[in-house]
Amino acid sequence: MKKYLVFPILCFTVFQASAQSIKTKPNIVIIMADDLDSKQLSCYGGQNLKTTNIDALAKNGLKFNHIYTSEAMCVPTRASLFTGLYPVRHGSFQNHKPVYDNLKSVGHYLADLGYRVGLTGKDHVTKPKSVFPFEIVKGFEPNCVSPTDDYQLEDVKKYITQDEKPYCLFVMSINPHAPWTVGDTTEFNANKLILPKNWVDTKTTRGQFVKYLAEVRRLDDQVGDITKLLKETGQDKNTIVIFLGEQGAQFPGAKWNLWDAGQKSSMLVNWPGKVKPASQTNALVQYEDITPTLIDIAGGKAIPDLDGKSFLAVILGKAKEAREYAYSIHNNIPEGDPYPIRSIRDKQYKLILNLTADKDYYNRFMMNPKSVERNSVWFSWVDELGKDPQVKKITDRFTKRPAVEFYDTTKDPWEFHNLANDPAYQKTIEKFKEKLYAWMKQQGDKGAEIDIVYNKKP
Template structure:
């Protein structure tokens, strides 16, 4: 009798082990270790060159630097349209702006799309978002769990935040999660943080700026918000340690597009397009490593799907760079592509560009007109546009001021830069005979991409009727 009971017990154990193995193999049991948590912290209008881990000299961003020290730094990540809504739509959908619909700032995505919220949920994840909530509507496209905690309005005069609701969300059950922490710093109006930390006379200004007292005064306010951003990153990473989730959580930091200073945001020069990305993943990413792999924001959702164990989603523009993260390859894509449509931020001024790691081609599709942006150049609102008008006031006094402001307003049809030798894109090589073959090659690639995207160029930079 005892022998029979032992035999039955052994058979039962074998059956349980076999059935459990079958469920895990077929994805019906969540394997916590196989599916890490993911926390993505995103800045708002960050000049990534100011981060000390990216060579910045005006501020020590110790908490952001810690992610670089413990993880992988990307040196070549670009947004395909240097504005908040298009960048975030590309991040969430894995589609370029013309295909996702948000090809102008504040233009909504098409309502028949899916996003990272669907893709990760299908793979067993909770997908949440706290903070800036641009591009979270319609809910059918962005089915995020909206978490209280961080300020959602990017033009708020305050950025008060609390972590209790975030803590509840990341500890509520054993299901893996992907949480987007969307800071509003350092977006205008630059009213938070302690600006007394910085001496305006000692700041090192970007080389594409005109050096004025107004510029330095505004830059101090901007850096104070970069400090606030760094503090928020520190609070989030500290929370992960306190809840003992730091060992099985990927932390990704994203810089979004450049700052709201002339020549950066709302343009296709690198001061606006070039971003930052840090990936910390214990036991999977080599600490203090960096990569020159070329990536775009459209590539992030495919990478998250890959991390979560999913198969590539057909029809996305982005591609996974997980092999780069894991150190299995040094390259991701050969080219990045970008667009700019100026409405509703100013007069129509469509721009298109293509680049590899070194060279960059920009086509200004209506170069016969002057560039104008109402948030930086409005003569009826000189107080809100004080930096630009402090620059134009120097024309006739400072040759560099005239060069920089003229470059900003009057642009040639074709710009071509060697960004390795000329990172500030001052030396236009478009008419140099030595570069004509590569310029023609880039044009061919860019036009083919526009055709594939359904991008009709200048004619899409128009006013669109809002849906009722």
């Protein structure tokens, strides 16, 4: 009789401790942009608008200066974010190519640690459900090419306040993804905008940039609404807020390329009582590292087969470095003709290999004369050929690429000066090539062979 009295008391004590452990785990809200040129954020040096709400996250948290996508396209980047795997291993190594259906993702890993895992907004990478078991929350627009982005927070509010169980909610904005039809363009004077240095200055370019920046403003407003909701509901006290910029904008030389204008992203981490306000780090991280970090935050053990590694020690100020190299891949189908690219970088140098450099680069969204009404920036640049030698340099750089590119991104952040043939850098280039080829072999990446058209599953 005595042991039966002890047993239920022991069970209750264990259950109570377990419940208390779950209750004290931090909530996580991840707000992700869509095609954001992170250089436009004022906290990252942008001068065309003041991104007040995003800047507030930087003021109250940790800013990452070296976060990179492994493929500068929406679907591969998000698949890498959710699975912790590089594109060839998760299967979505072309835009809109599905992941393999035998994988696990952050939805599984955090659920196993007692979390509810939800997603509101852009839902390109939520299928199959067996791989991405997110609880879909109404509120934000799921279609990234929608001409409107109307949203409401009632369902988000219900989700974050429904019970004591910790949650991880992905808020996936569609801004500032093309077609750039939302936001208030009257805030901006096209003639006074500061253009990226790798652009040709044309009236069309400035006009499109105005529309783009209006959506960056819209994104900043959404960030403000989410952080305000957390505060109003008292959720801010035990909630980590992470802002992610995704890959670069749909302008020539950014998205769909492996230059930093496409690959370099942004990340801000707010964690009350854990992260020093207004701090920043130069630790090198990739999107594949985020899910392992979330598992670490939630108290889980490292998943040995993932490509990413936790950078929780960096967030907590216990380490200054996370990884030595960042690796990247681009396969151009279905966004254009085959044009496979691979790259490797550390915080200073970057090696890019164009695997079919004998061909011209082509992108169907920017360079197809039949679709100029969607984004005619490229054609406005081509129209300037012959008027200024710099125009030819910029357009040739985009279409006619050498087999090897090597840049000192510290001295040359826009990657204009190719050092591939400079004798002073040959040892570093060979070292980077060796590392890159070893990574491709480890990933099962056959290079140009995989940039082909794949049959869709019935």
